[in-house]
Amino acid sequence: xxxxxxxxxxxxxxxxxxxxxxxxxxxxxxxxxxxxxxxxxxxxxxxxxxxxxxxxxxxxxxxxxxxxxxxxxxxxxxxxxxxxxxxxxxxxxxxxxxxxxxxxxxxxxxxxxxxxxxxxxxxxxxxxxxxxx
Numbered sequence: 681x682x683x684x685x686x687x688x689x690x691x692x693x694x695x696x697x698x699x700x701x702x703x704x705x706x707x708x709x710x711x712x713x714x715x716x717x718x719x720x721x722x723x724x725x726x727x728x729x730x731x732x733x734x735x736x737x738x739x740x741x742x743x744x745x746x747x748x749x750x751x752x753x754x755x756x757x758x759x760x761x762x763x764x765x766x767x768x769x770x771x772x773x774x775x776x777x778x779x780x781x782x783x784x785x786x787x788x789x790x791x792x793x794x795x796x797x798x799x800x801x802x803x804x805x806x807x808x809x810x811x812x813x
Contacts, residue, residue, distance in 0.1 A: 705738050713771040714742075720788050725758040726795030751796060758794040773783075 718724040733751050740749060763785070766772040775781040785797050 712769065713766075714779045716766040716769075716771055717763040720759060720766065724795075725755050725762060725792035726797075726799065728758055729754040729796050730794075730799045738785070752793065755787055755796050759788045763788050 700729060715724075719728070729751050732754060739747065739750060763772070767774050775784050
């Protein structure tokens with residue numbers, strides 16, 4: 681019936697994921713705590729960043745090198761903001777020592793950044809390799 685390219689399938693999948701997530705939050709079946717947990721430990725910051733880089737016009741128009749740096753910065757900012765909100769709302773404990781702060785921050789940023797890189801490698805780089813570009 682419909683012949684979609686790999687890119688179109690991935691965009692559709694991520695769009696549906698975002699819409700379903702927003703719908704569940706709006707319906708009250710997903711709480712803020714669960715949403716923040718996904719953002720922090722489920723790699724949500726990486727997924728959201730990848731979606732934003734692809735869909736926001738001024739970000740999509742950036743040169744590849746700038747896009748890479750902006751995406752890394754966005755991942756870090758989203759993950760840090762989610763962690764801050766999570767601590768402020770009492771959903772996650774505030775680290776007690778400087779070492780705990782560093783370990784927790786590293787863990788959150790690592791998961792978010794790795795997820796974004798895996799999506800990029802699995803989607804964009806695979807497509808370029810298949811197309812011979």
